Structure formats: structure tokens, C-alpha cells
Amino acid sequence: MSTARTVRAGSTRAERAGDTREAILDAAERLFAERGVGEVSNRQIGLAAGQANNFAVGYHFGTKADLVRAVVRRYTTETERRRLDMLAQIQDAGPDELRAWLSCLVRPATGHLAALGVPSWRARCLAQFDTVPALRRIIVDESVATPSMGLALEGMFRLLPGLPADVRAERGDMSRLLMLHTLAERERALHERGPAEGDTAQEGRAEGDAAAGASWEATAVGLIDALTGLWQALVTTRPLSG
Numbered sequence: 001m002s003t004a005r006t007v008r009a010g011s012t013r014a015e016r017a018g019d020t021r022e023a024i025l026d027a028a029e030r031l032f033a034e035r036g037v038g039e040v041s042n043r044q045i046g047l048a049a050g051q052a053n054n055f056a057v058g059y060h061f062g063t064k065a066d067l068v069r070a071v072v073r074r075y076t077t078e079t080e081r082r083r084l085d086m087l088a089q090i091q092d093a094g095p096d097e098l099r100a101w102l103s104c105l106v107r108p109a110t111g112h113l114a115a116l117g118v119p120s121w122r123a124r125c126l127a128q129f130d131t132v133p134a135l136r137r138i139i140v141d142e143s144v145a146t147p148s149m150g151l152a153l154e155g156m157f158r159l160l161p162g163l164p165a166d167v168r169a170e171r172g173d174m175s176r177l178l179m180l181h182t183l184a185e186r187e188r189a190l191h192e193r194g195p196a197e198g199d200t201a202q203e204g205r206a207e208g209d210a211a212a213g214a215s216w217e218a219t220a221v222g223l224i225d226a227l228t229g230l231w232q233a234l235v236t237t238r239p240l241s242g
Contacts, residue, residue: 021060021070023049028057029071033124037068037132068135072142075112075122082108083148099228101156105149105175106223109183114216119191127184130177144176160231167235175227186219 027048031040042057042064049056061067086104113123129135143149157168190212 017060020049020051020056024051024057024060024067025071025074028067029125030121032071032128033121036128037064037135042067065134065138068129069138069142071125072129072138075126076143076146078112079108079143080146080148082111083146083152087148087151096159098156098159098231099224101152101159102224102227102231103220104152104155106179106220106227108148109179110216110220110223113183113187114213118194118212120187123180123183123187127180130180139180140176144172156231163231164235171230174230178226178230179223182219182223186215190215 024045028040028045031045031048043054045067046054046056051057053059057067061070083104086107090100090104109123113120116122126139129139157163160168163171
């Protein structure tokens with residue numbers, strides 16, 4: 001399925017450049033998700049985006065790392081907005097339930113992915129980035145080190161005062177891995193299931209969208225349950241490193 005976007009007729013130069021950038025990001029997201037980052041060239045991305053110029057990706061984004069950062073930032077821009085909205089609703093109350101703060105970590109992602117519809121490639125693309133150490137750093141920089149994430153973690157850690165710093169860091173890594181790969185597997189399952197039966201009609205499409213939304217809601221609940229257990233788990237005394 002092609003992800004290339006149509007450049008708008010009569011658009012300005014800036015608008016055409018913006019359309020081209022979005023088409024490249026769409027194509028990169030899909031190809032990285034399907035094949036892995038190391039198996040996809042800038043030329044392949046450009047062709048999938050409808051660009052005849054072999055240097056279009058480099059012209060618009062620079063290096064592959066710059067392109068990856070732009071893909072991640074497109075995701076985090078939306079999740080940041082959603083998380084700030086959630087925090088604005090709960091911060092005044094200062095909830096004393098861990099689940100409320102964990103919900104602020106999980107639901108911005110599942111809500112955003114649900115809004116993309118089916119098919120989408122964003123979660124699987126991010127999971128591919130996480131398998132490459134240099135690109136994993138970009139994910140952390142762009143998604144973890146954000147104002148909304150800092151506020152959510154601060155609220156969460158107030159409820160876990162006795163958790164040692166090294167355990168906190170370890171469980172943070174576990175949480176990131178659990179979220180990234182659970183979201184990727186849910187997206188893959190929705191993609192493989194395909195449109196709902198009878199999806200050629202508008203009513204069928206609406207039913208398919210509702211089913212996908214319900215699936216993402218179930219994923220959110222399951223992740224919040226699992227993360228609650230992870231963060232509240234017993235901390236066993238550990239041997240000193242040699």
C-alpha cells in the first residue's frame with residue numbers, strides 16, 4: 001500500500017515542501033516498520049514517497065539519524081499534547097493512585113495510535129528504532145525527556161519514595177520496552193486482521209474504526225495493569241557489583 005501523499009494543486013512553494021516532507025515521513029515510517037532501519041535506503045524512501053530525485057530525503061532531512069528524529073518527533077508532538085491535557089485535569093487533585101499517573105504515560109500513546117486508524121505503522125516503526133542503540137537514544141531524548149513526561153514521572157515517584165535510584169532506572173527501561181513492543185504488536189495484529197467485514201460501506205468502515213478503538217482501549221488497560229504491578233513489585237536485595 002503506498003503512503004505517498006498528493007501535492008496540492010495551486011499550493012505555494014512552502015506548502016509543496018511541507019507536503020513532500022510529510023510524504024517522505026509517511027514512506028519512511030512504513031518502510032522502517034516493515035523492513036527495519038538498516039534495510040532501507042534514502043533512495044527507496046524517496047521512491048515510495050513519489051520523489052524522482054534520489055537526493056530528496058537528504059535535501060529535506062539531512063542524515064538518516066535526522067530523518068529518524070523527525071519521525072519520532074511527529075509522534076511525540078501529538079503524545080505530548082495529549083499528556084499535557086491529561087495532566088491539566090489531574091494535577092490539581094494530586095491523585096494518590098499510581099494508576100492515575102501511569103495512565104498519563106500510556107493513554108497519550110494508545111489514544112494517538114487509535115486516532116491514526118488502520119492500517120498504521122508508527123508503533124512498529126518506533127519499535128524498530130529501539131533495536132538500534134544509536135537510534136534508541138533519539139527515542140529517549142525525544143519522548144522521555146519532555147515536559148509532560150517529567151511531570152508524570154514526578155507525580156509517580158512521589159508515590160514510590162523508597163524505590164532506590166538504580167531500581168527506578170531499571171524499571172524505567174523495562175516500562176519503555178514493555179510499552180513500545182506491546183504497542184507494536186497490537187498495531188501489527190490490527191493490520192493483519194484488516195478492515196472489518198463489509199468495510200466497503202461507510203457503516204462498515206465506522207464499525208472497523210470502533211473495533212480498532214476498542215482494541216487500543218483494551219491495550220491501554222492491560223499496559224496500565226502490568227506497569228502498576230511492575231512498579232509496585234518487591235525489591236530484592238542485590239549483590240554488590242564486582
